[in-house]
Amino acid sequence: MAALSRREFTHQALGSVLSLSLLETLFQCDAFADGAKPATVKWLNDVNQLGWDLRDKKLSQVEWQKKIEQLYSGADVADFLRLIDFDKLTHNLELIDKGAKSLSVKFPEVEGVPEKLAWGRQIFALKKGRSVVPHGHNNMATAFLILKGSFHGRHFDRVQDETDHILIKPTIDRKFQIGECSTVSDFKDNVHWFEALEEPAFIFNIHVSGIKPDAESTGRVYLDPHGEKLKDGLIRARRVNYEEVTKLYG
Ligand SMILES: [Fe+2]
Numbered sequence: 001m002a003a004l005s006r007r008e009f010t011h012q013a014l015g016s017v018l019s020l021s022l023l024e025t026l027f028q029c030d031a032f033a034d035g036a037k038p039a040t041v042k043w044l045n046d047v048n049q050l051g052w053d054l055r056d057k058k059l060s061q062v063e064w065q066k067k068i069e070q071l072y073s074g075a076d077v078a079d080f081l082r083l084i085d086f087d088k089l090t091h092n093l094e095l096i097d098k099g100a101k102s103l104s105v106k107f108p109e110v111e112g113v114p115e116k117l118a119w120g121r122q123i124f125a126l127k128k129g130r131s132v133v134p135h136g137h138n139n140m141a142t143a144f145l146i147l148k149g150s151f152h153g154r155h156f157d158r159v160q161d162e163t164d165h166i167l168i169k170p171t172i173d174r175k176f177q178i179g180e181c182s183t184v185s186d187f188k189d190n191v192h193w194f195e196a197l198e199e200p201a202f203i204f205n206i207h208v209s210g211i212k213p214d215a216e217s218t219g220r221v222y223l224d225p226h227g228e229k230l231k232d233g234l235i236r237a238r239r240v241n242y243e244e245v246t247k248l249y250g
Pocket of ligand 1: 136
């Protein structure tokens with residue numbers, strides 16, 4: 001049998017439950033290469049575990065939203081940036097003139113950091129005035145964490161799908177600062193739109209896809225939220241394609 005690496009041993013020894021005290025011990029032994037605090041590594045494991053709980057149906061989508069927002073409210077953003085080597089990731093970064101640039105995120109391959117992730121992830125990088133354009137999702141739950149800059153964030157409930165429109169209702173419309181978060185699911189705040197108020201501005205995004213395996217495929221649904229105003233605060237938002245929504249709001 002091949003010898004276990006230290007990292008594999010740690011994972012097997014820990015199972016899915018990581019104790020902060022063990023992480024602290026590893027930290028004191030200089031096991032972490034990147035200098036992130038044990039509490040941040042623990043936090044990342046907790047975020048990952050919530051993703052598995054959602055995929056395993058231990059949490060409903062709305063319960064997951066609530067729990068991830070609680071967990072994100074305690075995030076040490078500066079330390080998380082150290083963990084993902086944000087300075088290196090964004091060194092010489094060229095922002096784009098329309099919409100958001102997507103950066104792939106790698107976690108360090110060190111003890112305690114989960115290897116198998118329950119979610120996809122990326123960082124959106126934006127210039128001032130540019131947006132993560134208005135869109136909803138099918139069969140997906142996502143969370144945003146503001147890493148740098150500030151944003152005007154808007155969410156809408158996706159109330160009813162029509163052939164060429166979607167009836168939406170505004171739910172969140174406010175400024176988001178570093179460390180603040182918002183979430184999306186099939187059941188709550190499904191449509192989001194984030195405009196950068198300064199630059200460079202960055203959002204960490206995780207997304208759990210295919211929550212309902214037998215349901216429609218995961219994907220973005222672009223729309224124009226400046227639609228006909230109906231009663232009870234509803235808006236009839238026109239479905240648009242990526243090119244048009246980027247032209248309008250990117
Ligand atoms: Fe989204």
